[in-house]
Amino acid sequence: MSVPVGQMMAVLRHVAVQRLRGNARYPLVLMLEPLFRCNLACGGCGKIQHPAEILRSHLTPEQCFAAVDECGAPMVSIPGGEPLLHPQIEEIVAGIVARKRYLYLCTNAIKLEEMLPRFRPSPYLAFSVHLDGPKEEHDHAVCREGVYDMAVSAIRAARRAGFRVTTNSTLFTDADPARCRRFFDDVMELGVEGMMISPGYSYSKAPDQSHFLPRERSQNLFRRILDGAPRRWRFNQSPVFLEFLKGNWDLECRPWGTPTYNLFGWQRPCYLLDEGYAKTFRELMEETDWDGYGRASGNPKCADCMVHCGYEPAAVEATFGSLGGLLATARLMLLGPPKTKPADLSGPAPAAVGLRLQPNGLPSLPVIDRS
Numbered sequence: 001m002s003v004p005v006g007q008m009m010a011v012l013r014h015v016a017v018q019r020l021r022g023n024a025r026y027p028l029v030l031m032l033e034p035l036f037r038c039n040l041a042c043g044g045c046g047k048i049q050h051p052a053e054i055l056r057s058h059l060t061p062e063q064c065f066a067a068v069d070e071c072g073a074p075m076v077s078i079p080g081g082e083p084l085l086h087p088q089i090e091e092i093v094a095g096i097v098a099r100k101r102y103l104y105l106c107t108n109a110i111k112l113e114e115m116l117p118r119f120r121p122s123p124y125l126a127f128s129v130h131l132d133g134p135k136e137e138h139d140h141a142v143c144r145e146g147v148y149d150m151a152v153s154a155i156r157a158a159r160r161a162g163f164r165v166t167t168n169s170t171l172f173t174d175a176d177p178a179r180c181r182r183f184f185d186d187v188m189e190l191g192v193e194g195m196m197i198s199p200g201y202s203y204s205k206a207p208d209q210s211h212f213l214p215r216e217r218s219q220n221l222f223r224r225i226l227d228g229a230p231r232r233w234r235f236n237q238s239p240v241f242l243e244f245l246k247g248n249w250d251l252e253c254r255p256w257g258t259p260t261y262n263l264f265g266w267q268r269p270c271y272l273l274d275e276g277y278a279k280t281f282r283e284l285m286e287e288t289d290w291d292g293y294g295r296a297s298g299n300p301k302c303a304d305c306m307v308h309c310g311y312e313p314a315a316v317e318a319t320f321g322s323l324g325g326l327l328a329t330a331r332l333m334l335l336g337p338p339k340t341k342p343a344d345l346s347g348p349a350p351a352a353v354g355l356r357l358q359p360n361g362l363p364s365l366p367v368i369d370r371s
Contacts, residue, residue, distance in 0.1 A: 002193055002194035002234035002235065002236055003194070003236060003237075003238075004102070004123060004164075004193075006102075006123060007074075007075070007102045010074040010075075010102060011028065011074055011075070011316065012320070013074075014026075014028070014073070014074045015028075015316065015320050019320075025254075025256040025285060025290065026256070026257075027071050027072065027073040027256065027257060027258070027259050028073055028074065028075060028257045028258065028312070028313050028316060029073055029075040029076065029077055029257065029258045029309070029312075029313075030067065030068060030071045030073045030075070030076045030077070030101075030258075030259060030260075030261065031077050031079060031258050031259065031260040031261070031271045031309065032059075032064055032067060032068070032076055032077065032078050032260075032261055032262075033047075033059075033078070033079055033080060033081065033260060033261070033262035033263070034058050034059040034064055034078065034080075034081075034083060034086050034089070034092060034262075035055075035057070035058035035059070035080060035081045035083070035085065035086050035263070036048060036050050036054060036055055036080065036081045036262070036263070037055045037056070037058070037080075037081045037082065037085050038080055038081045038082040038085070038108075039082050039085060039108070039110055039111070040082070040108055040110070040142050040143065040144060040147070041143055042141060042142045042143055047080065047081055048081070054263065057263055058086050058087070058263070059262070059263060060088070061088050061091045061092050061095055064092050064095070064096070065092075065095050065096070065099075067261040067281075068095075068096055068099060068101060069099070070280070070281045071259060071261070071281050073101070073259075074101060074102060075101060075102045075103075075104070076096055076101045076102070076103045076104070077103075077104045077106060077128070077258075078092070078093075078103065078104070078105045078106060079106045079271070080106065080107075082107060082108055082110070082111070083105055083106065083107060084105075084107055084110075084111040084112060084115055085111070089105075090118045090119060093105060093119060093125060094120075096124075097122050097124045097125050100124060101124065102124055102126075103124055103125050103126070104126050104127075104128040104166065105125070105126070105127050105128065106128045106130065106168060107127060107128070107129060107130070108129075108130050108142065108147065108151065109127075109129045109130070109150060109151040109154035109155065110147065110150055110151075112127060112129070112151075112154040112157075112158065113150075113153060113154040113157045113158075116157060116158060116161050116163070119163070121161065121162040121163045121164070123164070125163070125164065126163070126164035126165065126166050126193065127158055127163055127164070127165050127166070128165075128166045128167070128168045128196065129151050129154065129155055129165060129166070129167050129168065129192075130142075130151070130167075130168050130169075130170075131148065131151055131167045131168070131169055131183075131187065132169055132170050132171070132172075133169060133171065133175060133179070133180060133183055134148075134179050134180075134182070134183045134186070135148040135149070137174065137175070137176075137179070138151075141170075141172070152190065155167075155190050155191075155192060156190060156191075159190070159191045159192075164193050165190075165191075165192045165193060166192055166193050166194050166195065166196060166236045167187050167192055167194075167195045167196065168195075168196045168198075169183075169195065169196065169197045169198070170197075170198055170199070170200045171197065171198070171199055171200065171213070171221065172199075172200045172213060173213055173217065175221060175225075177221065177224035177225045180225045181225060184225075184233050185232075185233075188232055188233060188234065192234075193234070193236060194234040194235050194236030194237075195233070195234065195235050195236060196235065196236050196237055196308065197222075197235070197237070197245070198245075198306070198307050198308045199213040199218040199221070199222075199245070199306050199307065200213055213304070214304045215303070215304045215305075215306060218245065218304070218306050219245070219246060219247035219306075222242075222245040222246050222247075223246045223247065226242060226245070226246055226337075227246070229336075229337075231336070237308065237312065238312060238315040238316065238319065238329070239329060239332035239333055239337070240315035240318050240319055240325075240328075240329055240332065241308060241311055241312050241315040242337075243332065243337060244306070244311055244314075244315065245306060246337075248337070249315075249318070251311050251314040251315060251318060252294050252295065252296050252314055253293065253294035253295060253302060253305065253310035253311060253314060254294075254310060254311075254313040254314045254317060255269045255270035255290065255293050255294070255309075255310050256269075256285060256288075256290060256313075257309075257310070257312070257313020257314070257316070257317075258270065258271060258309040258310070258312070258313060259281065259284060259285075261281075264277045265277035265278060265279055266278040266279070266280065266281055266283070266284040268284065268288050269288055269289075269290065269292075269293045270293070270309060270310060271309050272305065272307060272309065272310070273293070273301060294310070
C-alpha cells in the first residue's frame with residue numbers, strides 16, 4: 001500500500017470522531033463533479049451522454065467549496081468529464097487544498113502537461129491519471145489512438161515538477177492478466193506514488209454494455225493479476241479492498257462513504273447510480289433508502305458491482321470496526337497477503353483464500369474456500 005501518512009491520519013481522525021458521535025453512516029471521500037464535459041468519448045462512460053446544454057455547464061468554485069464544507073469528508077476526488085476543461089479548475093483546486101482536504105484530480109492527462117504551470121505541488125494534491133491497461137488496451141478503451149503516450153508523457157512531466165501522481169485503472173472483460181502484470185511494472189517505472197484498480201461498472205447510459213465484468217469474473221481476473229504480486233507494486237488503496245477484489249474478504253457496499261455532488265445536486269445513492277438528487281447533504285444522508293442498495297439488498301443493479309467507491313469505505317470500516325479487523329489489516333500491510341504462487345495465467349483461476357476472524361476477534365490463519 002502507498003498512501004501518505006498524513007492522509008491515513010486524517011482518515012483515522014475522521015473515523016474516530018464519527019464513531020465517538022455514534023454515526024454509523026458518514027462520508028470518507030466527496031466525489032465532486034464540477035462538469036460532465038470531456039475531450040474523449042469512451043465507450044464505457046455514460047457521463048457525456050447528457051444533453052448539450054448540460055455539457056456546456058459547470059459548477060462555480062463557490063458551489064464546489066460549499067459542497068466540500070457541507071460534506072466534511074477528509075478526501076475529495078474530482079472526476080468528470082475531464083476536470084481540466086473547467087475554466088476555473090485552478091481556483092477550485094487551490095480552494096480545496098487550502099481547506100487541507102486530500103484532493104485527487106482525475107484526468108485523462110491530454111491537457112495535463114500544458115496546464116502544470118497553473119498548479120502548485122502540495123502534499124494535499126495528487127493528479128490521478130487514467131490508464132486503463134497497456135497502450136493498446138487503453139487507447140481502445142478511450143476510443144482514440146495516442147492517448148496512452150500523452151498520459152505517460154504527462155506523468156513524467158508532473159513527477160519532474162514535483163507533483164504527486166497516481167494512476168486509476170478500470171479493467172474490463174478483455175483484460176489479459178499477463179499483460180496487466182507487465183503494465184503494472186511499467187507504471188511503477190514511471191515513478192507514480194501508487195495505483196488504483198477497479199472492475200468496470202455498467203453505467204446505464206454507456207454506449208458499450210458488452211465489456212463490463214460480472215462479480216465472479218472480476219474475482220477470477222483479480223486473483224490472476226494479484227496473486228504472487230511483487231513488493232514493488234504500490235497501490236493507493238487499502239489491502240483489505242485488494243483482497244476483496246480477489247474474493248478473499250467479504251465486504252458489503254457502503255454507498256454513503258463516497259457521496260457525489262454535481263450540477264444536479266447530491267446524487268442518490270452513489271456515483272454509479274442515478275436515481276434522483278437531494279438538495280442538501282443532510283437530506284441525502286437522512287432521506288435516502290440506503291437499505292435498498294448494495295449486494296445484500298437484492299437490488300439487481302448492485303449484484304455485480306465491486307467498484308472502489310462503494311467498497312473502499314467498507315474496507316475502512318472493516319479495518320477500524322474491531323480489534324480483529326485492525327490486526328488482520330496490519331498483517332496484510334506488514335506481511336502482505338497469504339503466500340501463493342503466481343497464478344497460471346493460461347489455466348483455471350486459483351481458488352479464493354478466505355480471510356476469517358475467530359470468535360475472539362483475532363485473525364485466524366487463512367483457509368482455502370472452494371465453495
